[in-house]
Amino acid sequence: MFAVTATQTDPDNPLKGLTLGERPDPTVPDGWTTVTVKATALNHHDLWTLKGVGIRQDRLPIVLGCDASGLDENGNEVIVHSVIGTPVNGDETLDPRRSLLSEVHDGTFAEKVAVPKGNLVPKPAAISFEEAACLPTAWLTAYRMLFDKAGVQPGSTVLVQGAGGGVSTALIALGRAGGFRVWATSRSEEKRARALELGADQVFESGARLPERVDVVMESVGAATWDHSLSSLRPGGRIVTCGATSGMVAPTQLAQVFFLQRSIVGSTMGTRDQLARLAVFLEQTGVRPIIDRVLPLTRADEGFAAMHDGGIFGKIVFTV
Amino acid sequence: MFAVTATQTDPDNPLKGLTLGERPDPTVPDGWTTVTVKATALNHHDLWTLKGVGIRQDRLPIVLGCDASGLDENGNEVIVHSVIGTPVNGDETLDPRRSLLSEVHDGTFAEKVAVPKGNLVPKPAAISFEEAACLPTAWLTAYRMLFDKAGVQPGSTVLVQGAGGGVSTALIALGRAGGFRVWATSRSEEKRARALELGADQVFESGARLPERVDVVMESVGAATWDHSLSSLRPGGRIVTCGATSGMVAPTQLAQVFFLQRSIVGSTMGTRDQLARLAVFLEQTGVRPIIDRVLPLTRADEGFAAMHDGGIFGKIVFTV
Amino acid sequence: MFAVTATQTDPDNPLKGLTLGERPDPTVPDGWTTVTVKATALNHHDLWTLKGVGIRQDRLPIVLGCDASGLDENGNEVIVHSVIGTPVNGDETLDPRRSLLSEVHDGTFAEKVAVPKGNLVPKPAAISFEEAACLPTAWLTAYRMLFDKAGVQPGSTVLVQGAGGGVSTALIALGRAGGFRVWATSRSEEKRARALELGADQVFESGARLPERVDVVMESVGAATWDHSLSSLRPGGRIVTCGATSGMVAPTQLAQVFFLQRSIVGSTMGTRDQLARLAVFLEQTGVRPIIDRVLPLTRADEGFAAMHDGGIFGKIVFTV
Amino acid sequence: MFAVTATQTDPDNPLKGLTLGERPDPTVPDGWTTVTVKATALNHHDLWTLKGVGIRQDRLPIVLGCDASGLDENGNEVIVHSVIGTPVNGDETLDPRRSLLSEVHDGTFAEKVAVPKGNLVPKPAAISFEEAACLPTAWLTAYRMLFDKAGVQPGSTVLVQGAGGGVSTALIALGRAGGFRVWATSRSEEKRARALELGADQVFESGARLPERVDVVMESVGAATWDHSLSSLRPGGRIVTCGATSGMVAPTQLAQVFFLQRSIVGSTMGTRDQLARLAVFLEQTGVRPIIDRVLPLTRADEGFAAMHDGGIFGKIVFTV
Ligand SMILES: [Zn+2]
Ligand SMILES: [Zn+2]
């Protein structure tokens, strides 16, 4: 089958190890099944893999790609849940040894991908394969942060720090569609403008004083925004954090935490069931991921080059 | 001031006690404040009061009306929370001695209404006074059932039993806007058609076998649908109940409850904070109550007559 | 190996099908393991199986017994979790096709029992094998009802309806050890006296008016006590139900549910992790199951006869 | 009446401002009531007030003391809840303007103290006035951390950092009585020995590698133990923090939070209802606060001197 593979890694020239061509069909372990891929989407994660981050050398060559939609063995339209793990307290994302597709097992940039049977989720007919392929990583992460970990009811005010990234974009779109008052911050005027287009009610420069304290802050920036996030919360409010692009060590003012009884909650990815609900949520509300361009998988190298050069807005989708 | 008052009650001829005319301005106890009413909405509750249900004779004459939007003493646009009670575990709806406006204290069908200071909620500018006046009873009840008591995440499947009433209508509209898959039942083909217009994904005759088990059932019908509600739930699923129009005593198959670990949760009205979030939810999602007609309060008798005759669809709103 | 087996069923003479003798060692499917049984305990469930209730004829002969403690293949002291199921939302007790040991697979009344690897829980050294063998059914059921489903904090008041049965006994002992105020009802003066010995603070005749409303009611009686249970709850209070010995259909006063926002929550058995926590709870608090008598497994027929005759108080344990 | 008052503050010589003598009886605002104090307990908070920390100069002279038990105006035995605040979302401890008795209003070191009517809690007969007087601050704080904020079931493993202080002592005693596995750390061998006496299962030097990861960590130390606390948690585990004696700014490894989905939850004091449940919990389990010595209030200066000199173990109680 045709596939897009990482054959080597290079921190300085990630595209060097990007290889398009024939690969053997996937082997299918007990309890796994095969999906015929119809669409898949590019993530920064794929570029990181080509740089050698989050991948062991002895896994190479490995098929890239975390996201996919396609057909199961009976021809049903499905979305592929990318988390491979053993549930801990009923949640596969709590498995400290979990992986995403393309980290340990071959990924989704191929005509076929093997996945555990339990990792398939029905694709609503109203969602196209291209749209569905955008959901399993950033949008699933945002869904869990907003509708599970935040612990607030619709109509509450949510602050999204750092309006640029994939998760932040999904948070703004999902938050607005779900009936939250969404505020967003960014250092970039352009990104603030896009946040408003995506549905944010108000946007602010990073660190700006807000009109009032918020119920919950969505954090993926880390060190640079941490203090602002904590002090922006109402008494009893909560930070939900899924990443730290600006720095992993954040000095935390503990009195801000205990005296006003705030909380900080870590979140990563989401469960298979949450992916299923996310797809229905899109079907019901009409909100859709923004797609920058659609390319055939055979031209995946163009997509990688565009992401590497920057300046894209929305997802790069490959069709098979 | 001008007001619409219940001066007597009659189970057979409720309109006989309906009196329009001058009334003294409200007296304002310590901790209370006055709202200048801009819009108010008619509820079946007002007809029941005129029939003598839920009202003590020694309260008469009493100004009718549970719902209102208007201006507070500083000219801010507000919505009036109708529940008068002392919080129990932080929730005024848990006070067994709570009342609604027009049950113990004069109601909202007047130029001015006195309410506890804490019962005012900001009206978002995007919501009109007429729309805002529709929220404090049926829509608030639906908001709490769906976004608090149901305990499910958006994208879940919700069954609304009895698609006709005010709460059911609000549940369908709110559920769809909030990203739930909404199924509804009714004995009436006309009401099923309206449920689809309001946003239901599928409708069914009462008691019909469903395509699959649902995550949560919204119950306001009671005895007639109870068995169907319970057996329609997935393992671990939940009934939320706020009323029982078809009968107050429902035989419950306990094995259906414990063996599949289902639950049944009672809900009534909502808190002041939930009313505030409901208003923002409408602002953000664009969903709005359906208004059958708008009349000046001086023609409230026409509205009462229309509700008494039946056949209205949506709220009857009075402007002041 | 030696085992105690149901070879036939008879509703009138259950002991007729009770067979003691040699049986082949268990076969061990993929992902399963073998436990060398040290102690096991008799449940009414075993008598019901011999009566033909809850068992398919084509399963016979089948080794009886739900409960066991023993040694795993590495010699570690373990308790056996009896629920065989596939987790639904992370909870194996939500699987509608779940079974207990001795329902589909051979049970624990044997020198060896095969179980899924995940079904083993460490036995604290401070708990004897005999005590540990009493935990996996009634005590686990009580643990989940009290510490998971009830949703109340220690120091709350818990009413246990029907103080006689295995679950009720465990509820009283666990509730008192866990710092709850425990009230119990029974029609029998003798059982009320025992409830006091087990740690109940006050006991009442069935249906008696209580000194005040309670936070939560533990229900295993069903139809006979249902009305009393519901009306005994404070506003916002909860019934947790795990059975219905007096009748499966309980007329429910819905106004009692919705107007005071009470809830009814079904519960059955518990998870593997809850069994592990239950064992630690016993270790830490010093509370222990009451054991009526200990017999060698080779004299299991005496234990069955005693349970069949009634009048036992506490568990009948078999050692191997 | 006789009272113990702060008449001036001095950071270096706190006892200088300690004044014993006659004071006017308390004035009782609307909605408040008077308690005849029977016992009261000394807290470091009282010494801090005399040092000028947490007190405004224009409040002086002010009666000291946060804790009290006594008789209400009808002669009922009561415990006094010390938090004076307006509930936010039903929780008075969320009011950012809340105070404790002796911060804004006269405290409990007096023959009579005025408190809001809602701040009285029944004292169980089995708890002495002296014991009851120890509950409203450190023990209430510990109760809320353990039984509310921790979100874990009994039998879970709890790590208490810094075994010396009042809250940590209460956490160990309450945790053990509530059926948790309690581990504690301290730099001091003597304090580790006392932790074992109080019921800890294992004790460790600060920062020591633990035998396994824990479900929840109780934090009142702050900067010095923060890293150890976070890395000691299992996936999905939680820190509950109520203070930071070693430093208020704690560098937080965010990857430790989000990748393993841990959480950090601030907690302070507890609600009036939690104080009531705490008292019942003591009644039911038999656990009691440790009292170092009991003195008549007229010799309160000896108690202050002993606390100032250090080396006490348990509470100093004053009787009136
Ligand atoms: Zn990765
Ligand atoms: Zn009413």
Ligand SMILES: [Zn+2]
């Ligand atoms: Zn069975």
Ligand SMILES: [Zn+2]
């Ligand atoms: Zn203070």
